[in-house]
Amino acid sequence: MQAALRQEIIDVLKQLDLPEIEFVVDYPTDKNAGADFFSNVALVLSKQVGKNPREVAEQICAALEGKIDQVESIEVAGPGFLNFVAHRDFFTTSMAQVLASGDQWGKNDSWQDKVVIVEYTDPNPFKELHIGHIVPNALGESLARLFMMSGADTRRVTFQGDVGMHVAKAIYGLQQLGATVETIDAALLGQAYAAGSQAFDSSEEIQVEIKALNKSIYHKSDEAVNQLYDKGKQVSLEYFEQAYEVLGSEFEHNFFESVTGPVGKKLVEAHIGDVFTESKGAVIFEGEEHGLHTRVFINNEGLPTYETKDVGLIQCKEDWSKEVTGKSFDHTITVTGTEQQEYFKVTTKASTLIQPELAGKVELVPNGMLRLSEGKMSSRTGDVIRALSLVEDVKQAALERMRENSVIDDEKVAEQVAVAAIKYTILKIAAGKDIVFDLKKSISFEGDSGPYLQYTYARIKSVLEKAAQAGVVPDTTNAPVASYTVEKLVERFPSVIEMALTERAPHHVVTYLTELASEFNSFYAAEKIADVSDKFAPYKAAVAGAVAVTLKQGLWVLGIKAPERM
Protein backbone atom coordinates (compact mmCIF):
# COMPACT_ATOMS: atom_id res chain seq x y z
CA MET A 1 0.00 0.00 0.00
CA GLN A 2 2.70 2.49 0.96
CA ALA A 3 4.63 1.55 -2.15
CA ALA A 4 1.57 2.16 -4.34
CA LEU A 5 0.90 5.51 -2.72
CA ARG A 6 4.51 6.53 -3.12
CA GLN A 7 4.52 5.63 -6.80
CA GLU A 8 1.32 7.56 -7.47
CA ILE A 9 2.72 10.61 -5.73
CA ILE A 10 5.91 10.42 -7.76
CA ASP A 11 3.86 10.22 -10.97
CA VAL A 12 1.77 13.18 -9.95
CA LEU A 13 4.87 15.22 -9.15
CA LYS A 14 6.13 14.62 -12.66
CA GLN A 15 2.80 15.45 -14.14
CA LEU A 16 2.68 18.73 -12.21
CA ASP A 17 6.27 19.55 -13.14
CA LEU A 18 7.37 19.55 -9.53
CA PRO A 19 10.94 18.60 -8.58
CA GLU A 20 11.78 15.10 -7.40
CA ILE A 21 12.49 14.97 -3.69
CA GLU A 22 12.75 12.59 -0.76
CA PHE A 23 9.52 12.22 1.15
CA VAL A 24 7.76 9.95 3.59
CA VAL A 25 4.68 7.79 3.16
CA ASP A 26 3.83 6.02 6.37
CA TYR A 27 1.36 5.14 9.07
CA PRO A 28 0.43 8.15 11.15
CA THR A 29 1.01 8.24 14.88
CA ASP A 30 -2.21 7.00 16.38
CA LYS A 31 -3.71 10.26 17.61
CA ASN A 32 -4.77 11.32 14.13
CA ALA A 33 -6.95 8.27 14.00
CA GLY A 34 -8.75 9.81 11.06
CA ALA A 35 -6.09 8.79 8.56
CA ASP A 36 -4.65 5.43 7.66
CA PHE A 37 -1.58 6.75 5.87
CA PHE A 38 0.03 10.14 5.53
CA SER A 39 2.69 11.84 3.46
CA ASN A 40 4.81 14.90 4.12
CA VAL A 41 5.57 15.47 0.43
CA ALA A 42 4.04 18.94 0.29
CA LEU A 43 5.95 20.13 3.35
CA VAL A 44 9.23 19.05 1.86
CA LEU A 45 8.42 20.63 -1.49
CA SER A 46 7.05 23.95 -0.33
CA LYS A 47 10.37 25.66 0.19
CA GLN A 48 11.83 24.63 -3.16
CA VAL A 49 8.70 25.69 -4.94
CA GLY A 50 8.39 28.85 -2.90
CA LYS A 51 4.77 28.29 -2.02
CA ASN A 52 2.74 27.80 1.09
CA PRO A 53 2.82 24.07 2.01
CA ARG A 54 -0.94 23.82 2.24
CA GLU A 55 -1.25 25.25 -1.25
CA VAL A 56 1.16 22.64 -2.62
CA ALA A 57 -0.71 19.96 -0.72
CA GLU A 58 -4.02 21.02 -2.21
CA GLN A 59 -2.54 20.89 -5.69
CA ILE A 60 -1.16 17.36 -5.22
CA CYS A 61 -4.30 16.25 -3.48
CA ALA A 62 -6.47 17.36 -6.39
CA ALA A 63 -4.21 15.60 -8.88
CA LEU A 64 -4.29 12.36 -6.86
CA GLU A 65 -8.04 12.29 -6.46
CA GLY A 66 -9.50 8.97 -7.56
CA LYS A 67 -6.20 7.62 -8.81
CA ILE A 68 -5.53 5.01 -6.15
CA ASP A 69 -7.85 2.04 -5.92
CA GLN A 70 -7.53 1.28 -2.25
CA VAL A 71 -7.90 4.86 -1.12
CA GLU A 72 -11.31 6.13 -0.16
CA SER A 73 -10.42 9.77 0.38
CA ILE A 74 -7.50 12.17 0.59
CA GLU A 75 -7.36 15.38 2.49
CA VAL A 76 -4.94 18.09 3.47
CA ALA A 77 -4.40 18.41 7.18
CA GLY A 78 -2.43 20.43 9.69
CA PRO A 79 0.52 22.35 8.26
CA GLY A 80 0.22 20.55 4.90
CA PHE A 81 0.16 16.79 5.40
CA LEU A 82 -1.67 14.61 2.94
CA ASN A 83 -3.92 12.21 4.81
CA PHE A 84 -5.20 9.07 3.13
CA VAL A 85 -8.13 7.03 4.28
CA ALA A 86 -8.14 3.45 3.03
CA HIS A 87 -11.26 1.66 1.82
CA ARG A 88 -12.97 -0.55 4.34
CA ASP A 89 -12.22 -3.50 2.04
CA PHE A 90 -8.54 -2.94 2.45
CA PHE A 91 -8.73 -4.03 6.08
CA THR A 92 -11.32 -6.72 5.51
CA THR A 93 -9.07 -8.33 2.91
CA SER A 94 -6.15 -7.94 5.22
CA MET A 95 -7.90 -9.87 8.02
CA ALA A 96 -8.67 -12.68 5.61
CA GLN A 97 -5.03 -12.75 4.50
CA VAL A 98 -3.77 -12.98 8.06
CA LEU A 99 -5.98 -15.95 8.79
CA ALA A 100 -4.93 -17.61 5.56
CA SER A 101 -1.21 -17.09 6.04
CA GLY A 102 -0.99 -18.34 9.61
CA ASP A 103 2.61 -18.89 10.61
CA GLN A 104 3.77 -17.16 7.44
CA TRP A 105 2.17 -13.89 8.58
CA GLY A 106 4.64 -11.06 8.95
CA LYS A 107 7.40 -12.59 6.88
CA ASN A 108 9.34 -10.73 4.24
CA ASP A 109 12.13 -11.60 1.85
CA SER A 110 14.62 -8.82 2.50
CA TRP A 111 17.34 -11.34 3.43
CA GLN A 112 16.15 -14.19 1.26
CA ASP A 113 18.72 -17.01 1.10
CA LYS A 114 21.47 -14.93 2.70
CA VAL A 115 23.58 -16.75 5.26
CA VAL A 116 23.54 -14.86 8.55
CA ILE A 117 25.43 -16.03 11.63
CA VAL A 118 24.15 -14.61 14.88
CA GLU A 119 26.44 -15.05 17.88
CA TYR A 120 25.12 -14.32 21.35
CA THR A 121 24.98 -15.24 25.03
CA ASP A 122 28.68 -16.22 25.03
CA PRO A 123 29.00 -17.59 28.55
CA ASN A 124 32.35 -18.76 29.81
CA PRO A 125 32.78 -22.38 30.83
CA PHE A 126 33.75 -22.69 34.50
CA LYS A 127 31.81 -19.55 35.32
CA GLU A 128 28.19 -19.06 36.14
CA LEU A 129 25.54 -18.34 33.55
CA HIS A 130 24.17 -15.41 35.52
CA ILE A 131 21.39 -12.93 34.97
CA GLY A 132 23.72 -10.66 33.00
CA HIS A 133 23.80 -13.31 30.28
CA ILE A 134 20.03 -13.21 29.88
CA VAL A 135 20.23 -9.79 28.24
CA PRO A 136 22.39 -10.74 25.23
CA ASN A 137 20.57 -14.06 25.08
CA ALA A 138 17.15 -12.46 24.78
CA LEU A 139 18.36 -9.83 22.35
CA GLY A 140 20.35 -12.23 20.16
CA GLU A 141 17.56 -14.77 20.05
CA SER A 142 15.12 -12.13 18.91
CA LEU A 143 17.46 -10.72 16.27
CA ALA A 144 18.06 -14.21 14.94
CA ARG A 145 14.32 -14.76 14.65
CA LEU A 146 13.87 -11.42 12.90
CA PHE A 147 16.40 -12.59 10.34
CA MET A 148 14.47 -15.83 9.97
CA MET A 149 11.30 -13.83 9.40
CA SER A 150 13.17 -12.06 6.62
CA GLY A 151 14.10 -15.20 4.80
CA ALA A 152 17.73 -15.47 5.91
CA ASP A 153 19.45 -18.81 6.34
CA THR A 154 20.07 -17.97 9.98
CA ARG A 155 22.62 -19.79 12.10
CA ARG A 156 22.70 -19.35 15.87
CA VAL A 157 26.04 -19.82 17.60
CA THR A 158 27.96 -19.03 20.77
CA PHE A 159 31.60 -18.18 21.40
CA GLN A 160 33.04 -19.37 24.66
CA GLY A 161 36.17 -18.68 26.63
CA ASP A 162 37.33 -22.16 27.51
CA VAL A 163 40.92 -21.09 28.16
CA GLY A 164 42.42 -18.20 30.06
CA MET A 165 42.93 -16.98 33.58
CA HIS A 166 39.33 -17.47 34.67
CA VAL A 167 39.69 -21.15 33.88
CA ALA A 168 42.95 -21.39 35.80
CA LYS A 169 41.33 -19.75 38.81
CA ALA A 170 38.43 -22.18 38.68
CA ILE A 171 40.72 -25.19 38.41
CA TYR A 172 42.81 -23.88 41.28
CA GLY A 173 39.61 -23.51 43.29
CA LEU A 174 38.57 -27.05 42.42
CA GLN A 175 41.89 -28.36 43.67
CA GLN A 176 41.55 -26.40 46.91
CA LEU A 177 38.04 -27.71 47.44
CA GLY A 178 39.32 -31.23 46.92
CA ALA A 179 37.08 -31.78 43.91
CA THR A 180 37.38 -34.94 41.88
CA VAL A 181 36.04 -35.87 38.48
CA GLU A 182 33.18 -37.59 40.28
CA THR A 183 32.12 -34.67 42.46
CA ILE A 184 32.19 -31.80 39.99
CA ASP A 185 28.82 -30.25 39.27
CA ALA A 186 27.60 -26.81 38.24
CA ALA A 187 27.23 -25.50 41.78
CA LEU A 188 30.72 -26.63 42.73
CA LEU A 189 32.18 -24.89 39.68
CA GLY A 190 30.65 -21.61 40.77
CA GLN A 191 32.15 -22.00 44.23
CA ALA A 192 35.49 -23.01 42.78
CA TYR A 193 35.73 -19.95 40.58
CA ALA A 194 34.89 -17.67 43.49
CA ALA A 195 37.42 -19.45 45.74
CA GLY A 196 40.10 -19.32 43.05
CA SER A 197 39.53 -15.62 42.39
CA GLN A 198 39.73 -14.76 46.04
CA ALA A 199 42.87 -16.82 46.47
CA PHE A 200 44.38 -15.07 43.44
CA ASP A 201 43.74 -11.68 44.99
CA SER A 202 44.99 -12.75 48.40
CA SER A 203 48.68 -13.44 47.77
CA GLU A 204 51.37 -13.06 45.16
CA GLU A 205 52.59 -16.60 45.65
CA ILE A 206 49.21 -17.96 44.70
CA GLN A 207 49.15 -15.66 41.68
CA VAL A 208 52.37 -17.22 40.45
CA GLU A 209 50.94 -20.65 41.08
CA ILE A 210 47.73 -19.92 39.17
CA LYS A 211 49.62 -18.40 36.25
CA ALA A 212 51.69 -21.56 36.03
CA LEU A 213 48.47 -23.56 36.13
CA ASN A 214 47.14 -21.42 33.30
CA LYS A 215 50.11 -22.36 31.14
CA SER A 216 49.80 -26.01 31.89
CA ILE A 217 46.12 -25.89 30.94
CA TYR A 218 47.04 -24.16 27.70
CA HIS A 219 49.67 -26.75 26.86
CA LYS A 220 47.72 -29.66 28.35
CA SER A 221 50.87 -30.70 30.18
CA ASP A 222 49.44 -32.05 33.43
CA GLU A 223 47.24 -35.13 33.24
CA ALA A 224 45.47 -34.56 36.59
CA VAL A 225 44.68 -31.02 35.58
CA ASN A 226 43.48 -32.17 32.18
CA GLN A 227 40.98 -34.49 33.80
CA LEU A 228 39.55 -31.75 35.99
CA TYR A 229 39.49 -29.45 32.98
CA ASP A 230 37.71 -31.84 30.66
CA LYS A 231 35.13 -32.76 33.24
CA GLY A 232 34.60 -29.16 34.30
CA LYS A 233 34.11 -28.01 30.72
CA GLN A 234 31.69 -30.81 30.03
CA VAL A 235 29.64 -30.03 33.14
CA SER A 236 29.58 -26.35 32.22
CA LEU A 237 28.40 -27.00 28.70
CA GLU A 238 25.68 -29.37 29.84
CA TYR A 239 24.54 -26.81 32.35
CA PHE A 240 24.42 -24.13 29.65
CA GLU A 241 22.32 -26.41 27.48
CA GLN A 242 19.78 -26.73 30.27
CA ALA A 243 19.61 -22.98 30.62
CA TYR A 244 19.23 -22.48 26.86
CA GLU A 245 16.36 -24.89 26.83
CA VAL A 246 14.53 -23.01 29.57
CA LEU A 247 15.22 -19.69 27.89
CA GLY A 248 14.18 -21.03 24.51
CA SER A 249 17.42 -20.84 22.55
CA GLU A 250 18.86 -23.54 20.40
CA PHE A 251 22.44 -23.16 19.24
CA GLU A 252 23.80 -25.03 16.31
CA HIS A 253 27.42 -24.60 17.13
CA ASN A 254 29.79 -23.50 19.91
CA PHE A 255 33.03 -21.80 18.94
CA PHE A 256 35.82 -22.03 21.51
CA GLU A 257 38.71 -19.72 22.22
CA SER A 258 41.01 -22.71 22.52
CA VAL A 259 40.34 -23.30 18.82
CA THR A 260 40.09 -19.76 17.47
CA GLY A 261 43.25 -18.68 19.30
CA PRO A 262 45.70 -20.70 17.21
CA VAL A 263 43.79 -19.89 14.01
CA GLY A 264 43.97 -16.19 14.77
CA LYS A 265 47.59 -16.37 15.79
CA LYS A 266 48.55 -17.79 12.40
CA LEU A 267 46.66 -15.02 10.60
CA VAL A 268 48.18 -12.31 12.74
CA GLU A 269 51.71 -13.65 12.38
CA ALA A 270 51.30 -13.84 8.62
CA HIS A 271 50.54 -10.11 8.53
CA ILE A 272 53.25 -8.70 10.74
CA GLY A 273 54.64 -5.83 8.72
CA ASP A 274 51.61 -4.98 6.60
CA VAL A 275 48.87 -4.95 9.24
CA PHE A 276 50.50 -5.59 12.61
CA THR A 277 53.77 -4.38 14.07
CA GLU A 278 56.12 -5.69 16.72
CA SER A 279 56.63 -3.60 19.80
CA LYS A 280 58.17 -4.37 23.18
CA GLY A 281 58.12 -8.07 22.55
CA ALA A 282 54.44 -8.04 21.63
CA VAL A 283 52.56 -7.93 18.35
CA ILE A 284 50.26 -4.94 18.17
CA PHE A 285 47.82 -3.26 15.83
CA GLU A 286 48.24 0.49 15.65
CA GLY A 287 44.69 1.69 15.47
CA GLU A 288 45.44 5.40 15.58
CA GLU A 289 45.91 5.70 11.84
CA HIS A 290 42.32 4.47 11.48
CA GLY A 291 40.95 6.76 14.18
CA LEU A 292 41.03 3.94 16.71
CA HIS A 293 43.41 2.94 19.46
CA THR A 294 46.32 0.51 19.66
CA ARG A 295 45.77 -2.98 21.00
CA VAL A 296 47.97 -5.98 21.71
CA PHE A 297 47.22 -9.08 19.66
CA ILE A 298 49.99 -11.37 20.78
CA ASN A 299 51.49 -10.69 24.19
CA ASN A 300 55.16 -10.74 25.07
CA GLU A 301 54.86 -14.32 26.21
CA GLY A 302 53.83 -15.29 22.71
CA LEU A 303 50.23 -16.06 23.69
CA PRO A 304 47.29 -14.81 21.60
CA THR A 305 45.11 -12.25 23.38
CA TYR A 306 41.36 -12.02 23.09
CA GLU A 307 41.85 -9.75 20.08
CA THR A 308 43.55 -12.51 18.16
CA LYS A 309 40.97 -15.04 19.25
CA ASP A 310 38.34 -12.77 17.72
CA VAL A 311 40.26 -12.48 14.47
CA GLY A 312 40.46 -16.26 14.46
CA LEU A 313 36.77 -16.50 15.24
CA ILE A 314 35.81 -14.71 12.04
CA GLN A 315 37.93 -17.17 10.07
CA CYS A 316 36.35 -20.08 11.95
CA LYS A 317 32.88 -18.74 11.22
CA GLU A 318 33.79 -18.55 7.56
CA ASP A 319 35.09 -22.12 7.49
CA TRP A 320 32.08 -23.38 9.39
CA SER A 321 29.68 -21.52 7.12
CA LYS A 322 31.21 -23.17 4.06
CA GLU A 323 30.97 -26.52 5.77
CA VAL A 324 27.29 -26.31 6.74
CA THR A 325 25.83 -24.11 3.99
CA GLY A 326 28.31 -24.59 1.20
CA LYS A 327 29.09 -20.90 0.96
CA SER A 328 30.57 -17.90 2.74
CA PHE A 329 28.42 -16.13 5.27
CA ASP A 330 26.83 -12.91 4.06
CA HIS A 331 26.64 -11.30 7.44
CA THR A 332 27.58 -12.01 11.03
CA ILE A 333 26.28 -10.36 14.13
CA THR A 334 27.83 -10.48 17.55
CA VAL A 335 25.70 -9.45 20.48
CA THR A 336 27.84 -8.30 23.35
CA GLY A 337 28.15 -5.57 25.96
CA THR A 338 28.44 -1.92 25.00
CA GLU A 339 31.77 -1.77 26.82
CA GLN A 340 33.26 -3.79 24.00
CA GLN A 341 32.25 -1.44 21.23
CA GLU A 342 35.55 0.41 20.84
CA TYR A 343 37.49 -2.80 21.22
CA PHE A 344 35.35 -4.48 18.56
CA LYS A 345 36.03 -1.70 16.08
CA VAL A 346 39.74 -2.41 16.39
CA THR A 347 39.51 -6.17 15.84
CA THR A 348 37.05 -5.70 13.01
CA LYS A 349 39.34 -3.19 11.34
CA ALA A 350 42.32 -5.51 11.69
CA SER A 351 40.29 -8.40 10.29
CA THR A 352 39.11 -6.46 7.28
CA LEU A 353 42.64 -5.33 6.54
CA ILE A 354 43.64 -8.98 6.44
CA GLN A 355 40.54 -9.97 4.48
CA PRO A 356 39.04 -6.99 2.60
CA GLU A 357 36.05 -9.06 1.47
CA LEU A 358 34.79 -8.97 5.07
CA ALA A 359 34.14 -5.24 4.97
CA GLY A 360 30.59 -4.45 6.03
CA LYS A 361 29.79 -8.06 6.89
CA VAL A 362 30.90 -8.07 10.52
CA GLU A 363 28.60 -6.26 12.89
CA LEU A 364 28.37 -5.73 16.62
CA VAL A 365 25.02 -5.18 18.25
CA PRO A 366 25.70 -3.92 21.76
CA ASN A 367 23.50 -4.94 24.63
CA GLY A 368 23.11 -2.78 27.69
CA MET A 369 24.30 -3.77 31.09
CA LEU A 370 21.93 -5.20 33.58
CA ARG A 371 22.23 -3.44 36.90
CA LEU A 372 20.59 -4.40 40.10
CA SER A 373 18.76 -1.67 41.90
CA GLU A 374 20.24 -3.01 45.11
CA GLY A 375 23.69 -4.46 45.58
CA LYS A 376 26.28 -5.46 43.06
CA MET A 377 26.90 -8.71 41.36
CA SER A 378 30.29 -10.31 40.98
CA SER A 379 31.20 -13.81 39.97
CA ARG A 380 34.62 -13.19 41.47
CA THR A 381 33.16 -13.16 44.94
CA GLY A 382 30.52 -15.77 44.14
CA ASP A 383 27.92 -13.10 44.65
CA VAL A 384 25.86 -13.79 41.54
CA ILE A 385 22.29 -14.49 40.70
CA ARG A 386 22.18 -17.45 38.40
CA ALA A 387 19.95 -17.11 35.35
CA LEU A 388 18.09 -20.28 36.21
CA SER A 389 17.47 -19.28 39.81
CA LEU A 390 15.91 -16.04 38.64
CA VAL A 391 13.63 -17.99 36.32
CA GLU A 392 12.80 -20.28 39.22
CA ASP A 393 11.88 -17.40 41.53
CA VAL A 394 9.63 -15.77 38.98
CA LYS A 395 8.12 -19.13 38.16
CA GLN A 396 7.14 -19.63 41.80
CA ALA A 397 5.41 -16.27 41.76
CA ALA A 398 3.62 -17.27 38.57
CA LEU A 399 2.51 -20.55 40.08
CA GLU A 400 1.12 -18.73 43.06
CA ARG A 401 -0.82 -16.49 40.73
CA MET A 402 -2.16 -19.46 38.83
CA ARG A 403 -3.35 -21.17 41.97
CA GLU A 404 -5.27 -18.07 42.94
CA ASN A 405 -7.18 -17.42 39.78
CA SER A 406 -6.25 -19.51 36.82
CA VAL A 407 -8.08 -22.19 34.93
CA ILE A 408 -5.05 -24.44 35.11
CA ASP A 409 -2.11 -25.29 37.33
CA ASP A 410 0.82 -26.33 35.23
CA GLU A 411 4.53 -26.03 36.02
CA LYS A 412 5.57 -25.90 32.39
CA VAL A 413 3.23 -23.02 31.67
CA ALA A 414 4.37 -21.23 34.82
CA GLU A 415 7.92 -21.47 33.50
CA GLN A 416 6.84 -20.05 30.14
CA VAL A 417 5.14 -17.19 31.94
CA ALA A 418 8.29 -16.54 33.97
CA VAL A 419 10.51 -16.46 30.89
CA ALA A 420 8.00 -14.18 29.19
CA ALA A 421 8.04 -11.77 32.13
CA ILE A 422 11.84 -11.66 32.18
CA LYS A 423 12.35 -11.37 28.43
CA TYR A 424 9.72 -8.70 28.14
CA THR A 425 11.40 -6.48 30.73
CA ILE A 426 14.65 -6.81 28.80
CA LEU A 427 13.33 -6.52 25.26
CA LYS A 428 10.99 -3.60 25.82
CA ILE A 429 14.01 -1.38 26.26
CA ALA A 430 15.87 -0.17 23.18
CA ALA A 431 18.90 -2.42 22.60
CA GLY A 432 22.09 -1.05 24.09
CA LYS A 433 20.52 0.84 26.95
CA ASP A 434 21.28 -0.27 30.47
CA ILE A 435 18.56 -2.05 32.33
CA VAL A 436 17.95 -1.47 35.99
CA PHE A 437 16.58 -4.57 37.52
CA ASP A 438 14.58 -4.41 40.67
CA LEU A 439 14.05 -8.00 41.64
CA LYS A 440 10.96 -7.19 43.63
CA LYS A 441 9.28 -4.80 41.27
CA SER A 442 10.50 -5.08 37.72
CA ILE A 443 9.19 -8.51 36.92
CA SER A 444 5.54 -7.78 36.58
CA PHE A 445 2.55 -9.79 35.44
CA GLU A 446 0.30 -6.78 34.97
CA GLY A 447 0.04 -3.97 32.49
CA ASP A 448 3.11 -3.67 30.27
CA SER A 449 4.33 -7.22 30.62
CA GLY A 450 5.01 -10.50 28.91
CA PRO A 451 2.22 -12.30 30.77
CA TYR A 452 -0.20 -9.58 29.65
CA LEU A 453 0.51 -10.53 26.05
CA GLN A 454 0.25 -14.23 26.84
CA TYR A 455 -2.97 -13.67 28.73
CA THR A 456 -4.49 -11.82 25.82
CA TYR A 457 -3.57 -14.69 23.52
CA ALA A 458 -5.02 -17.31 25.87
CA ARG A 459 -8.13 -15.21 26.24
CA ILE A 460 -8.66 -15.10 22.48
CA LYS A 461 -8.16 -18.84 22.22
CA SER A 462 -10.75 -19.30 24.91
CA VAL A 463 -13.33 -16.97 23.42
CA LEU A 464 -12.91 -18.51 19.98
CA GLU A 465 -13.58 -21.88 21.51
CA LYS A 466 -16.74 -20.54 23.12
CA ALA A 467 -17.72 -18.95 19.83
CA ALA A 468 -17.26 -22.23 17.99
CA GLN A 469 -19.45 -23.99 20.54
CA ALA A 470 -22.11 -21.33 20.07
CA GLY A 471 -21.98 -21.88 16.32
CA VAL A 472 -20.12 -18.73 15.36
CA VAL A 473 -17.80 -19.47 12.44
CA PRO A 474 -15.10 -16.85 11.77
CA ASP A 475 -15.79 -15.19 8.44
CA THR A 476 -14.90 -11.90 6.81
CA THR A 477 -17.67 -11.56 4.24
CA ASN A 478 -20.01 -9.51 6.37
CA ALA A 479 -18.05 -6.66 7.91
CA PRO A 480 -19.47 -3.70 9.81
CA VAL A 481 -19.16 -0.37 7.94
CA ALA A 482 -16.46 1.07 10.15
CA SER A 483 -13.33 -0.96 10.72
CA TYR A 484 -12.23 -1.63 14.27
CA THR A 485 -9.03 0.09 15.37
CA VAL A 486 -7.53 -3.28 16.22
CA GLU A 487 -7.82 -4.37 12.58
CA LYS A 488 -5.70 -1.45 11.51
CA LEU A 489 -3.04 -2.42 14.01
CA VAL A 490 -2.97 -6.01 12.81
CA GLU A 491 -2.38 -4.81 9.27
CA ARG A 492 0.79 -2.98 10.36
CA PHE A 493 2.55 -6.05 11.72
CA PRO A 494 4.79 -6.84 8.72
CA SER A 495 6.11 -3.29 8.62
CA VAL A 496 6.95 -3.50 12.33
CA ILE A 497 8.94 -6.67 11.72
CA GLU A 498 10.91 -5.04 8.93
CA MET A 499 11.65 -1.96 10.96
CA ALA A 500 12.72 -4.01 13.98
CA LEU A 501 15.21 -5.86 11.83
CA THR A 502 16.69 -2.92 9.96
CA GLU A 503 17.14 -1.03 13.21
CA ARG A 504 18.25 -4.15 15.12
CA ALA A 505 15.57 -3.16 17.57
CA PRO A 506 13.21 -5.86 18.84
CA HIS A 507 11.70 -3.36 21.27
CA HIS A 508 9.59 -2.09 18.38
CA VAL A 509 7.92 -5.47 18.33
CA VAL A 510 7.34 -5.31 22.08
CA THR A 511 5.80 -1.86 21.90
CA TYR A 512 3.64 -2.89 18.98
CA LEU A 513 2.38 -6.11 20.58
CA THR A 514 1.54 -4.31 23.79
CA GLU A 515 -0.48 -1.77 21.86
CA LEU A 516 -2.16 -4.53 19.88
CA ALA A 517 -3.07 -6.50 23.01
CA SER A 518 -4.35 -3.40 24.72
CA GLU A 519 -6.45 -2.47 21.70
CA PHE A 520 -7.81 -5.98 21.48
CA ASN A 521 -8.76 -6.00 25.16
CA SER A 522 -10.69 -2.78 24.67
CA PHE A 523 -12.41 -4.30 21.65
CA TYR A 524 -13.15 -7.39 23.72
CA ALA A 525 -14.68 -5.33 26.51
CA ALA A 526 -16.94 -3.51 24.05
CA GLU A 527 -17.92 -6.25 21.63
CA LYS A 528 -19.54 -9.60 22.15
CA ILE A 529 -17.90 -12.30 20.04
CA ALA A 530 -19.48 -15.61 20.99
CA ASP A 531 -23.00 -14.49 20.29
CA VAL A 532 -24.89 -16.13 17.41
CA SER A 533 -27.60 -13.52 17.46
CA ASP A 534 -25.11 -10.81 16.47
CA LYS A 535 -24.78 -10.70 12.70
CA PHE A 536 -21.25 -9.36 12.94
CA ALA A 537 -20.11 -12.09 15.32
CA PRO A 538 -18.40 -14.10 12.54
CA TYR A 539 -16.47 -11.01 11.52
CA LYS A 540 -15.49 -10.20 15.07
CA ALA A 541 -14.35 -13.79 15.52
CA ALA A 542 -12.23 -13.43 12.40
CA VAL A 543 -10.68 -10.25 13.78
CA ALA A 544 -9.97 -12.00 17.09
CA GLY A 545 -8.38 -14.84 15.17
CA ALA A 546 -6.20 -12.44 13.21
CA VAL A 547 -5.08 -10.82 16.45
CA ALA A 548 -4.22 -14.25 17.85
CA VAL A 549 -2.12 -15.10 14.81
CA THR A 550 -0.32 -11.77 15.07
CA LEU A 551 0.33 -12.14 18.79
CA LYS A 552 1.65 -15.62 18.30
CA GLN A 553 3.98 -14.58 15.48
CA GLY A 554 5.13 -11.53 17.38
CA LEU A 555 5.79 -13.45 20.59
CA TRP A 556 7.72 -15.99 18.59
CA VAL A 557 9.97 -13.21 17.33
CA LEU A 558 10.61 -12.23 20.94
CA GLY A 559 11.41 -15.80 21.88
CA ILE A 560 8.34 -15.98 24.10
CA LYS A 561 5.99 -18.94 24.12
CA ALA A 562 2.26 -18.42 23.70
CA PRO A 563 0.41 -20.99 25.82
CA GLU A 564 -3.23 -21.62 24.90
CA ARG A 565 -4.24 -21.56 28.55
CA MET A 566 -2.60 -20.02 31.54
Place this chain on the structure above:
RNA sequence: GCACCUAUAGUGAAAUGGAUAUCAUUACUGACUUCGGAUCAGUCGUUGGGGGUUCGAAUCCCUCUGGGUGCACCA
Protein backbone atom coordinates in the same frame (compact mmCIF):
# COMPACT_ATOMS: atom_id res chain seq x y z
C1' G B 1 43.35 13.95 30.03
C1' C B 2 41.10 11.98 25.27
C1' A B 3 37.01 9.31 22.97
C1' C B 4 32.19 7.11 22.77
C1' C B 5 27.20 6.47 24.91
C1' U B 6 23.29 8.67 27.83
C1' A B 7 19.52 12.38 30.33
C1' U B 8 11.59 12.16 28.75
C1' A B 9 5.53 12.36 34.59
C1' G B 10 7.16 10.03 41.66
C1' U B 11 9.07 5.25 39.18
C1' G B 12 10.20 2.13 34.51
C1' A B 13 9.93 3.03 29.41
C1' A B 14 8.18 4.54 23.87
C1' A B 15 8.17 8.14 19.93
C1' U B 16 12.07 6.45 10.61
C1' G B 17 13.11 15.16 11.89
C1' G B 18 6.40 15.56 11.67
C1' A B 19 0.46 17.18 13.63
C1' U B 20 -2.33 17.66 20.70
C1' A B 21 4.87 13.70 23.36
C1' U B 22 2.55 7.88 24.03
C1' C B 23 2.32 3.47 27.43
C1' A B 24 2.73 1.12 31.97
C1' U B 25 3.10 1.66 37.19
C1' U B 26 1.89 4.40 41.76
C1' A B 27 -2.55 7.12 44.11
C1' C B 28 -7.73 7.86 43.72
C1' U B 29 -12.79 6.79 41.30
C1' G B 30 -15.59 3.39 38.63
C1' A B 31 -17.20 -1.40 35.30
C1' C B 32 -21.89 -5.07 32.05
C1' U B 33 -25.29 -10.29 37.70
C1' U B 34 -19.26 -11.58 33.72
C1' C B 35 -17.25 -14.66 25.71
C1' G B 36 -11.07 -15.72 31.54
C1' G B 37 -10.63 -9.29 36.54
C1' A B 38 -3.08 -11.51 34.73
C1' U B 39 -9.00 -7.36 32.07
C1' C B 40 -11.55 -2.62 30.86
C1' A B 41 -13.08 2.88 31.58
C1' G B 42 -11.67 7.52 34.01
C1' U B 43 -8.76 11.45 37.11
C1' C B 44 -3.69 13.37 38.68
C1' G B 45 1.24 14.09 36.66
C1' U B 46 6.55 14.93 31.82
C1' U B 47 11.23 16.26 27.14
C1' G B 48 18.21 18.50 32.57
C1' G B 49 19.97 24.27 31.58
C1' G B 50 21.36 27.73 27.55
C1' G B 51 22.16 28.79 22.32
C1' G B 52 21.60 27.27 16.98
C1' U B 53 19.80 24.62 12.22
C1' U B 54 14.70 23.62 10.11
C1' C B 55 8.28 25.04 7.37
C1' G B 56 8.59 21.72 11.83
C1' A B 57 13.26 19.35 17.17
C1' A B 58 12.57 14.73 22.69
C1' U B 59 15.20 13.54 18.07
C1' C B 60 20.30 17.09 14.31
C1' C B 61 24.68 20.81 15.69
C1' C B 62 27.37 23.75 19.71
C1' U B 63 27.87 24.47 24.97
C1' C B 64 27.12 23.68 30.24
C1' U B 65 25.65 20.17 34.10
C1' G B 66 24.74 15.14 35.89
C1' G B 67 25.32 9.60 34.91
C1' G B 68 27.78 5.38 32.27
C1' U B 69 31.74 3.02 29.40
C1' G B 70 36.43 2.53 26.95
C1' C B 71 41.51 4.04 26.19
C1' A B 72 48.69 -1.95 24.71
C1' C B 73 50.32 -7.18 27.16
C1' C B 74 42.52 -9.35 31.15
C1' A B 75 38.27 -11.47 28.78
